[in-house]
Amino acid sequence: MKAALSVLCALLLLCASTAAEAQEPRRDRLPAWLYEVRFAVLSHDVDDLWSGDRREGGIDWNAELVFGREGWSLLRGTVRPQLGVSVNDQGDTSKAYAGLLWEFEADWGGFFATGIGAAIHNGELDTNDPDRKELGSRVLFRIPIELGVRIGGHHRISIAFDHVSNANLADENEGLDTLGLRYGYRF
Template identity: 50%
Template sequence: MAHIRILLLASVAASVILGADIAAAGPLIDELKLGVLWHDVPGLWSGFQAEPNSADINVEALLSPSVAFLGGTIRPAIGGSISTVGATSDGYIDARWQYETPSGIFFGLGLGAAVHNGQLKLEDWDRKALGSRVLFHIPAEVGYRFDDHNSLSVYFEHMSNAYTVSPNEGMDRLGVRYGYRF
């Protein structure tokens, strides 16, 4: 579990350090996002809630370069969702597709991998049994870009092992994020 916290803290620190100097970060980091997510939302993709009802902090960096695809762009994303009550936290890396409309509304979808510090087998009934340390990470986002730099969005993320092993209880988070584009 300590290595997950170190990975999350290192990715957050790197994002902050690289984002602090816009001139230096421009070529590497395209956008930084910070949000508050509802931990283990019941009734969505994973179906039920087992972990404590709490808020998680989400930090993400969308990186360069990007590739044009289906009218939008695909770029790498690295981030993490950190539990504020000691429940399951994760760090992830994705390929993220984002489409922006001329009106400022944008949509994003991704696919990647997450590493978490939750339990693998059902040992504690107040925690999800995720089956594998490395999980699929599937994010979706809808938001509005106010200007060249600032955005606000609704963000959803699902992580599970996609039934590659048992158990596969999965976990969903849902919340809001502020983004700053360099």
């Protein structure tokens, strides 16, 4: 948990300093490796989605960096690497993750994104506690899905979902879903 909080603090400091410099975005002053910073408030372990029953509670505070201003073109969309952390406010499962994000953006500003990646978490692998998920392995697959709209040139609002599980590679595989609102600032 301390490691996740340290990563979150580092990401927030990086984002704050980069956003402060970007009041008047000038392409020559922005880091070429950074495309977007994102912050979200997510409901933790949402009931009746991909993972089934809710066992854990609280809110996940999420911060994410999306890299590669140019990205790679694929199927009328763009693929970019991402790195993020979600910290649960009740001490339940928190996670750090990395992956590839594919995004399609329409001319009018609406967008859809999905991807694949890996997450490392501090949750239970195998437990008898009815209020905790049995996630089966420390490293999980992560699938994000996002639907939103760009507002102006830099701001974005979206509904964000993600699912983590071990894809039945371990005996226990309850998985974990989050769902909530995300704000993004694109450089």
